[in-house]
Amino acid sequence: MNFSKVKFPAVAAFALTVGVTVSGGVAHASEDKTDATLDAYAAGYISNFVCSAVFNAASNTADNVPSVNKTLEQITEHELTGIYDVVETRIHDLLEQGALTIDDDTRSVAVAYASDSAAQGMPPRLSVWRPALGCVDLPVGAEAEAAAHVDGLMGDLATTQHPATDSGEPWQTHADLNGTSGNAELDQVVESAFSDHYGSGARTSAVLIASPKEILSEHYLDGFTPTTSQRTWSVAKSIGASVVGAAVQQDLVDVNDEAGLAAWSHPADPRQRITLQHLLHMSSGLDSNQAGNRTDRIYIGGGTVADEAVGNSLESIPGQRWKYANNDTMLALRSLRERFESVQDYLAFPFTAVLHKIGMRHTYLEADWQGDFILSSQVWTTSRDLARLGVLHLQQGQWNGEQILPQDWLQYVSTPSPAQPPTPNSRGDVVPGYGAQWWLFNDRISGIPDDTIAARGNRGQFLIIVPGEDLVIVRRGYDIAGEPGFDEIQFTRDVLAALGK
Known part of the structure; x- marks a missing residue:
């Protein structure tokens, strides 16, 4: 099926949510964003979820190119309902306008937007699929040519076939x-x-x-x-912890050591006291907005872990307060990344150290366009x-x-x-x-x-x-x-x- 320049059917109704229900209740929070930014978020939500649903959730052919086995109606029903209320109405409008283009050849999804005058002339939001790494969202304002500069996996990991069937192992x-x-x-x-x-x-x-x-x-x-x-969604956090566990087993990190981020290395920076364990325990003490499970700029805004998570300041003594925060998970993996000599070595590590060893051959770990896993x-x-x-x-x-x-x-x-x-x-x-x-x-x-x-x-x-x-x-x-x-x-x-x- 060729999805190029296809218009999604109108969606009759969208259920509303603000974020992950982490303690029995929905965390109600909103960000004070301009219409132009919210339009970009809405377009990014569509491009990310449709790209992932089309290419990650597909069967794979012998040449490692996914063949779509989810219909437009399924994607609309499953992925584009129960979504953030911050962008819900805008997503509905964009779908009705036919703003979506899916390109089988480049394995990418583009969503045009520009309802706000400030956004006139802005290029479409773009998500591009990569083997094993799934879909990456380009930053707001990036042209399609920017996709050529996004890191992907090389060598065997980039060419190894994702099987069309599951082996059924280790179960007897x-x-x-x-x-x-x-x-x-x-x-x-x-x-x-x-x-x-x-x-x-x-x-x-x-x-x-x-x-x-x-x-x-x-x-x-x-x-x-x-x-x-x-x-x-947040089940990824436990997968991320397992990647950290493999690094502990290989003596790459110690959970009791300081996270050691280069951005926190100034002698006057109190964030040096944050350990990897604090991040794993959700007790970093970092400011992560009123609702720590809201990281819209990273998830749907094309933002990066380095820009959006690393720069937050302390608001509590590390280890003293528990707060469910996506940033803590992303920073734990960022801490691991800074132990590697190259982004290629880091991107390969979860697959070579854990996933492929235990047969997790249909798992895609998506990363931002600067090569940080978004394992929250x-x-x-x-x-x-x-x-x-x-x-x-x-x-x-x-x-x-x-x-x-x-x-x-x-x-x-x-x-x-x-x-x-x-x-x-x-x-x-x-x-x-x-x-x-x-x-x-x-x-x-x-x-x-x-x-x-x-x-x-x-x-x-x-x-x-x-x-x-x-x-x-x-x-x-x-x-x-x-x-x-x-x-x-x-x-x-x-x-x-x-x-x-």
């Missing part, structure tokens, strides 16, 4: 795809996950339940397969790849006899950080605890083993690990903002009960 046995598990009670729980049973706003796209040796149940929404990538959110991956990451943790960081993460890494990320999320939150809901880029379903959450940890992301993305039961639970979705989302805690309770745990 697999439940029938979209079929029965042989456990009627478990089948009923999974079936309920694809209804509104666990939340009126829940829209489930995949459920996978596995041990290290067996996939117990695996179900997908119509049109989805084991190789269909989907955005992880912008990862596209499959349910099986997430389950593989869970199995790696269950196996104490070991895979096929190789120690990829430190042997005590699961214990480390599962240990409550000194500063914890407040509970209950402002709505009166109980909030899970927090470790190192993982949420902890510890004694705060009843009916679930205290050793349970979870990676949690916007729109109902969940990777749940229950070490004592040797169990991994993955749920993917497109939950509607403003309505009760998928209740992963009750779902976990029901899965455990069905398995007799």
Whole structure:
């Protein structure tokens, strides 16, 4: 299918959200931006999500060029609903105007905008796909020629085929795809996950339940397969922590060391006291706006980690305050980057050190145009790849006899950080605890083993690990903002009960 210069169908309604629900409530915040900037944000939102949905979420042919297997209607329904209210109306308008161009040859998406007089003559927002790295957003005002100057992976990593099928490893046995598990009670729980049973706003796209040796149940929404990538949102933070863990295993970093960013190296700069562990614990003390999960300029504005995250000042003593902040995750990875001699070495590291070793061959780690991973959110991956990451943790960081993460890494990320999320939150809901880029379903959450940890992301993305039961639970979705989302805690309770745990 040729998507060039195609007009999306009009979208009847867009659900509203402001950001990731990290503590049971939506973080209400807005930025004081001009119309020209908000138009650029809206165009960037479309270009980024459509580029990723078309090229990351596709099957791959033998020459490593994705062939689209998602329709325009699917992309509109799945990716462009439940979005930021800051740009929702503008996105609706741009789609109706037919401002979108998808180019199969260059694997890029351009979105024209200029409704505000100040933006007249500005070039379209552009997102360009790269093997393994997914889509990169060019900065606002960049012409198409700028794409030639964006770093990508070289050598084998740039040419290695992303398989058209999933190997099914490391699991020795697999439940029938979209079929029965042989456990009627478990089948009923999974079936309920694809209804509104666990939340009126829940829209489930995949459920996978596995041990290290067996996939117990695996179900997908119509049109989805084991190789269909989907955005992880903040589940990416736990993937990022795993990349840091691999660096610890290779003695590249120590979590107790100062983050050591060059931009913070002046003797008068108090940010020198921020350690890598502070960043992993979400306790850097840095100013990250009222809602730390709002980093619009990086996510949809073509901004960079170096410009937007590195320059923030302290507002609290490092280690003293817990605050959920995308910037802390991005800075943890920026700290790792500054240990490498070249951006190429850094971009290759997550794939050579972790992902490809454990078979995560359908995972795309998106980066900004200066080569910094945006591992607070912008990862596209499959349910099986997430389950593989869970199995790696269950196996104490070991895979096929190789120690990829430190042997005590699961214990480390599962240990409550000194500063914890407040509970209950402002709505009166109980909030899970927090470790190192993982949420902890510890004694705060009843009916679930205290050793349970979870990676949690916007729109109902969940990777749940229950070490004592040797169990991994993955749920993917497109939950509607403003309505009760998928209740992963009750779902976990029901899965455990069905398995007799």
